[in-house]
Amino acid sequence: MFDIKIYDNISPLGLSQFDSEKYRLGRDLSAPNAILLRSHSLSPIAIESSVLAIARAGAGVNSIPVDICTERGITVFNTPGANANSVKELVIAALLLSSRRIHEGINWLTSQINVSQLTEAIEKKKYLFTGSEIAGKKLGVIGLGSIGVLVANAAEQLGMKVSGYDPFISVSAAWGLSSGVRRSESLNQLMANSDYISLHVPLTQDTENLINENSLKKAKPGLRILNFARDGLVNADEVKAALKTGTLSCYVTDFPVPELLGEKGVIPIPHLGASTTEAEENCAVMAVNQLKNFLENGNIRNSVNFPNCSLESTGSIRLIVVNKNVPNILSQILSVLAQEGLNVEDMVNRHQDQIAYNIIELSPPRLYPDSMKQLNAIDGVIITRQICRDILA
Template sequence: MFKIQKYNNIMQEILDVLPKDLYEQGENFENPDAIILRSFNLLNYELPENLKAIARAGAGVNNIPVERCTEKGIVVFNTPGANANAVKELVLASLFLSSRKINAGINWAKSLKGKGEEVAKLVEKGKSNFEGPEIKGKKLGILGLGHIGVLVANAAAALGMEVIGYDPYISVDAAWQLSQNVKKATSLDNLLATSDYITIHIPLDKNTKGMINREKFALMKKGIKIINMARGGLVVNEHLLEAIENGTVSCYVTDFPEDELLDNENIIPIPHLGASTPESEENCAVMAVDELKNFLEKGTIKNSVNFPDCELPYSGGIRLLVANINIPNMVGQITTILASNNINISGMINAHKGNTGYNILDVEGDVTEEILQNIKAIDGVTMVRLIK
């Protein structure tokens, strides 16, 4: 019986698809097999001894101690692409908001309350203050062509924009999904220097933190409009405010409001609404539950941030799962122990991601607790599990 600890508001109807004879769900397990959550902070959480996996119903995992999980052989899943359409729609809305001064115009129109019959005349007189360009025919630079970036690129191209994208790590699947009207930027600097609008869709890590800075703003066209639905830390706020002051940036739309950005008329702060749709929340939860179910029942890994994707068709027999530090002769040591105990391997797959290796072995024979302990004792092994 697998115990699933849930945090945040995960739809019960989705969790109910888990077979009741195999799973218990709750919010107060002391030693769960798996955790499913949204934004609940686990950074200072004491990881239970029995914990095998954590699934984040969303893309970001900055609320999960990923490094500690890896050391303990705990698989961390996220749900890339499940909220992509929701974010895409907000990016499109942001393109219009940044161009047409809609937000400022609405606030001004509301300020006319009490003017009576003069309102219509005042509107006609004042509307020119909120004039802005159409997006059709303008160049949109997309930084990052993952699930969201591809959807934004195709939608913007369909709206008549000239779209260029930059992503040195674009996947084959993403490339196949791109419209033929989307052009490849020769470099990041080329994208920044030639775009009328820029939208950012890259992860925040040690290599990307603060990458949109004073040096990059200096390359941009005067009056550029920037949309950031990825992460606030990608843009250096101090340098952004300088770029607004000198006229380089005419509008910045961000889904990550910070105190220093809230009193500038050229900044539109959106309260982190990118994935805040019922459809997105449902899609993320469904994917997270599916990832946990496949891993707990079959050992299959897909969409993990710290383990490699690894799948071997499961016939329902005895399956051995081993995680290890990715160093030479790990597989040899595991198979030697099995062979010395007359355990036959009927199917096997090995994969690695960075410094983490993962093995699925379908075996025939009596895999005793002593055998499991011998494999666990191999220097560099972080997890051993048997599925029967």
């Protein structure tokens, strides 16, 4: 029986994927085997020593102490692409909001509740909300992951001229990108040539304050920026200054910050990018299935700190070893197994940065406690666990 500690309101469809005979779910479980959350900010002290994995039903993992989890051998999962269509649709809405002054018109009209000659008032004032069409305009997409590709393709279908900038674009993303989307050689080039910029990169040390005074100096006058990625990508004070000078005509963000609320040209949205029933269900189902495959089989898919790694089962005992990615550790692991008379039926070894992950199928179907002690005593081994297939069956 695996214990899963739940934070936040996880979609019932996702939770229903857990077999009640194998999994116990709860918000107050002690010594859980895994944690499932959405937006909860998880402190290191809240992660008990029993935790093997943490899954976030969403893409960003800023609320999880990933580095500490890696040091402790805890696998952290996210769900890239599960909410991509939901975010893409809101970005398209933001393109129109930034161009057509729709929200300003709605706000004005709502204030006319006591006006007796409403039709006449509308005809006199609607010129104040004249906007521009997006067809034929230039959109620059920074970051061509699952969401960025969908945004680029959708914008092109709406008649926009789309360019993308992503020096680290994956092969799969490139295959999904419309042939009409042009490649930009640099961020500065994209800023200078675009009427709109849409941000779709993760928040890292390299991308923090990506939109700042220097990058805004390269911007085409009247640029509109859409931020549906992370607030830390944009320097709020420098965006405010650019709005006042006319360098920017509009800033639409799904990550509002206090210093920009009420500023002319800012359209704040209360973090609604993934707030659709479909996205919440997709993320929850994906997160749960990743946890199940990891806990029951040791397989990893969509981890942010460990390599993708999977192996078909051939025996009843499966050994999982997480170790530092340094020489001679694997040979020591295999030496211990050989001394115990255990035969390796199949195995896979993968590494990511400084971490190596091993799945080893063994026969005969036994692994004594002394063997585990010897494995854990190897310098550089972080954690070990064994999965007994006959117990899970």
